[in-house]
Amino acid sequence: MTRNKVLKIIGAGAASLLALLFIAWLAWVPFAEGPGYVFVTAWGERGSAPGQFNDPTGIAVHDGEVFVSDARNARIQVFDLGGRFKRAFGTKGDDPGQLGRPMNLAIANNELYVADYWNNRIVVFGLDGTFRRAIGREGKGPGEFNAPGGVGVASNGDLYVADFYNQRVQHLKPDGGFVSQWGQTGKIGIWAGEFNYPTDVAVAHDGSVYVADGYNDRVQVFGWDGKFLRKWGGPFGMNIHGPFNGWFATVTSIAVGPDGNVFAADFYNDRVQKFRPDGTFLTAFGTPAAGPAHTAIAVDVADDGTVYVVNYDANRVEKWRPRE
Amino acid sequence: MKRFLILPLLFFWSLAAFAAGTQYTLRVDGLACPYCAYGIEKKLKQIEGVEKIDVDLKKGIVIVDVAEGVALTESQMKQLFKDAGFTYRGMEKKPL
Numbered sequence: 118m119t120r121n122k123v124l125k126i127i128g129a130g131a132a133s134l135l136a137l138l139f140i141a142w143l144a145w146v147p148f149a150e151g152p153g154y155v156f157v158t159a160w161g162e163r164g165s166a167p168g169q170f171n172d173p174t175g176i177a178v179h180d181g182e183v184f185v186s187d188a189r190n191a192r193i194q195v196f197d198l199g200g201r202f203k204r205a206f207g208t209k210g211d212d213p214g215q216l217g218r219p220m221n222l223a224i225a226n227n228e229l230y231v232a233d234y235w236n237n238r239i240v241v242f243g244l245d246g247t248f249r250r251a252i253g254r255e256g257k258g259p260g261e262f263n264a265p266g267g268v269g270v271a272s273n274g275d276l277y278v279a280d281f282y283n284q285r286v287q288h289l290k291p292d293g294g295f296v297s298q299w300g301q302t303g304k305i306g307i308w309a310g311e312f313n314y315p316t317d318v319a320v321a322h323d324g325s326v327y328v329a330d331g332y333n334d335r336v337q338v339f340g341w342d343g344k345f346l347r348k349w350g351g352p353f354g355m356n357i358h359g360p361f362n363g364w365f366a367t368v369t370s371i372a373v374g375p376d377g378n379v380f381a382a383d384f385y386n387d388r389v390q391k392f393r394p395d396g397t398f399l400t401a402f403g404t405p406a407a408g409p410a411h412t413a414i415a416v417d418v419a420d421d422g423t424v425y426v427v428n429y430d431a432n433r434v435e436k437w438r439p440r441e
Numbered sequence: 442m443k444r445f446l447i448l449p450l451l452f453f454w455s456l457a458a459f460a461a462g463t464q465y466t467l468r469v470d471g472l473a474c475p476y477c478a479y480g481i482e483k484k485l486k487q488i489e490g491v492e493k494i495d496v497d498l499k500k501g502i503v504i505v506d507v508a509e510g511v512a513l514t515e516s517q518m519k520q521l522f523k524d525a526g527f528t529y530r531g532m533e534k535k536p537l
Contacts, residue, residue, distance in 0.1 A: 172475055174475055188475065188479070218475075218479050218483075220476075234476075234479055234483070235479065235483050264476075264479075264480060264483065266476060281476060281480075282480065282524075282526075314476065314526065316476060331476065332526075367474060369474075369476065384474060385473070385474075408498075408499075409473060409498040409499040410473045410498050411473055411474075414475070429475065
């Protein structure tokens with residue numbers, strides 16, 4: 118075989134590979150279809166005084182107030198929409214009403230639901246900080262948890278809990294009674310309806326349940342009737358992570374906006390990604406990490422579309438507005 | 442009189458010195474995520490005799506202080522880190 122022939126074969130192989138990569142890029146790396154977001158303001162720094170944080174990990178926005186999980190300080194802090202401190206509640210411990218490591222938050226029917234990762238329960242407070250009740254206990258049985266990371270609340274009060282180390286999402290009645298679960302307890306899986314350390318759940322207005330399937334680097338969606346609907350995140354939505362549009366590197370929080378669009382905190386990529394309910398990628402935004410950790414760990418959306426993002430690395434909350 | 446005061450003080454100091462525990466430095470990957478770091482802390486604090494846990498994200502280490510008479514073993518740590526979703530890399534220890 119002559120040198121020229123070898124070079125031709127190598128050249129053809131390289132061209133084919135490039136063509137395949139280009140096709141794969143077009144197939145699995147979508148272009149932004151929505152307008153971007155602009156940074157408005159931020160508040161917070163490391164510490165334990167009011168307005169300071171030591172590992173913020175969750176956020177919920179409701180009726181002009183921003184509730185933030187301040188994990189290592191074992192408390193919830195409340196701010197107005199401009200970041201002015203209003204109040205704090207919760208103390209460190211495992212007695213009723215106390216907190217271990219509060220993570221993702223949800224608000225429904227004027228109550229705040231806190232996923233307590235260390236105390237293996239969902240703690241429910243009034244919005245003024247009054248302790249109401251706790252749901253669940255440590256274990257792997259029905260209605261029990263091993264490090265709940267987040268909770269979504271349906272319009273009828275039913276709960277959907279991301280049961281992190283049990284590798285499942287539990288559907289519970291408002292009093293904690295077990296209804297059903299997705300995923301096999303304690304077993305990691307990458308196929309539809311299986312989980313790899315789920316971190317959070319959000320329930321849409323139509324009753325659809327969106328799950329942040331953390332280390333599967335994807336979002337899974339289920340119908341109000343429990344049926345699996347769809348999944349997305351990288352090629353085939355099955356634990357292929359990356360920094361591209363529509364791909365994830367650990368999903369740590371999920372929220373549904375007022376228009377039904379879905380916002381997911383893409384932690385190791387330091388950004389929030391926005392999707393249509395069908396999974397179509399719309400846009401992404403965020404702040405690069407300055408320290409050893411990463412930034413976008415939790416997200417929620419106000420009624421006017423303003424997005425509030427917890428920056429874990431910088432111990433602060435960021436406010437983002439849709440670009441005009 | 443002074444001698445009588447010094448002797449008990451020395452006695453209690455020596456008791457404190459001998460009662461000192463051990464500090465373990467555990468090496469682990471992926472500590473940048475709090476879900477992982479808290480999972481490790483949660484499992485470590487369930488071990489009787491563990492007095493203090495510090496996570497150093499930058500160095501990727503977990504520093505654990507244990508009481509006198511308490512020892513962390515390689516096999517115990519391997520299992521604990523496996524349960525927490527990590528690969529155990531190794532540990533060093535020194536007296537407190």
